[in-house]
Amino acid sequence: xxxxxxxxxxxxxxxxxxxxxxxxxxxxxxxxxxxxxxxxxxxxxxxxxxxxxxxxxxxxxxxxxxxxxxxxxxxxxxxxxxxxxxxxxxxxxxxxxxxxxxxxxxxxxxxxxxxxxxxxxxxxxxxxxxxxxxxxxxxxxxxxxxxxxxxxxxxxxxxxxxxxxxxxxxxxxxxxxxxxxxxxxxxxxxxxxxxxxxxxxxxxxxxxxxxxxxxxxxxxxxxxxxxxxxxxxxxxxxxxxxxxxxxxxxxxxxxxxxxxxxxxxxxxxxxxxxxxxxxxxxxxxxxxxxxxxxxxxxxxxxxxxxxxxxxxxxxxxxxxx
Ligand code: SF4
Numbered sequence: 001x002x003x004x005x006x007x008x009x010x011x012x013x014x015x016x017x018x019x020x021x022x023x024x025x026x027x028x029x030x031x032x033x034x035x036x037x038x039x040x041x042x043x044x045x046x047x048x049x050x051x052x053x054x055x056x057x058x059x060x061x062x063x064x065x066x067x068x069x070x071x072x073x074x075x076x077x078x079x080x081x082x083x084x085x086x087x088x089x090x091x092x093x094x095x096x097x098x099x100x101x102x103x104x105x106x107x108x109x110x111x112x113x114x115x116x117x118x119x120x121x122x123x124x125x126x127x128x129x130x131x132x133x134x135x136x137x138x139x140x141x142x143x144x145x146x147x148x149x150x151x152x153x154x155x156x157x158x159x160x161x162x163x164x165x166x167x168x169x170x171x172x173x174x175x176x177x178x179x180x181x182x183x184x185x186x187x188x189x190x191x192x193x194x195x196x197x198x199x200x201x202x203x204x205x206x207x208x209x210x211x212x213x214x215x216x217x218x219x220x221x222x223x224x225x226x227x228x229x230x231x232x233x234x235x236x237x238x239x240x241x242x243x244x245x246x247x248x249x250x251x252x253x254x255x256x257x258x259x260x261x262x263x264x265x266x267x268x269x270x271x272x273x274x275x276x277x278x279x280x281x282x283x284x285x286x287x288x289x290x291x292x293x294x295x296x297x298x299x300x301x302x303x304x305x306x307x308x309x310x311x312x313x314x315x316x317x318x319x320x321x
Pocket of ligand 1: 284
């Protein structure tokens with residue numbers, strides 16, 4: 001299928017300001033040239049440790065944050081050169097579901113108002129009250145709940161409300177940023193099941209940002225692994241989880257938190273993640289890589305294509321030429 005979302009060489013660089021005069025001293029390359037593609041009805045997991053740039057990438061794809069360079073095409077339409085006014089009607093097509101359902105819902109608004117707000121903003125026609133009630137049912141909540149306030153709900157229920165709000169504007173893509181990591185494990189599974197059911201019934205595509213490999217295994221079709229602002233390996237979920245090639249991917253999978261894990265579990269790989277403000281020379285992973293060679297300290301590896309679906313950036317594999 002043709003890609004619904006096509007991201008090419010996306011970059012987000014932030015200036016670092018220091019001292020009382022706030023002079024610019026260098027920059028952080030939070031996202032440094034990533035390319036992704038997402039087809040209708042599919043789930044692409046964007047995986048990596050915290051601080052690898054995955055959330056920044058999600059925001060830049062949504063144009064919530066202006067990319068420094070690169071291309072984001074939604075159904076063939078380039079988003080990066082649209083004005084705010086031109087973007088507005090497209091806002092409905094891509095919606096974000098955030099990590100923290102406590103912070104993302106306005107506590108002063110009734111649930112019905114929260115869900116209908118986007119419909120009104122985009123000028124969607126129809127009976128908003130009726131649509132809201134139908135959406136609540138679709139996410140497993142009673143229609144009467146439209147009259148209540150967010151504080152009357154549990155974390156899992158709030159995430160259902162946030163999903164209903166996202167669905168209210170008929171999106172084709174949901175960008176889900178760790179949508180279950182603030183929830184108890186039993187509730188996590190319910191929300192993942194809900195997302196899976198919605199994908200089957202509505203044909204939604206998901207860009208699923210997560211550090212949790214168990215969640216990737218459960219939900220994803222394709223996987224892109226990020227390290228320090230770049231995608232170091234991508235492929236189908238089977239390729240990446242069953243036969244990881246990049247030493248970083250292998251380390252991530254070896255560090256899989258058990259599904260019985262406590263809340264807030266964090267993926268860890270031996271050694272400290274380096275600062276994106278001062279990335280190591282050559283392959284950024286070399287200070288932590290058990291297989292590092294001389295060339296790794298010198299040259300950033302180009303992408304080697306290992307199959308039609310799979311690419312890896314590591315000097316252990318034959319180069320791009
Ligand atoms: Fe390790 Fe070298 Fe591959 Fe980087 S390029 S992951 S340092 S082997």
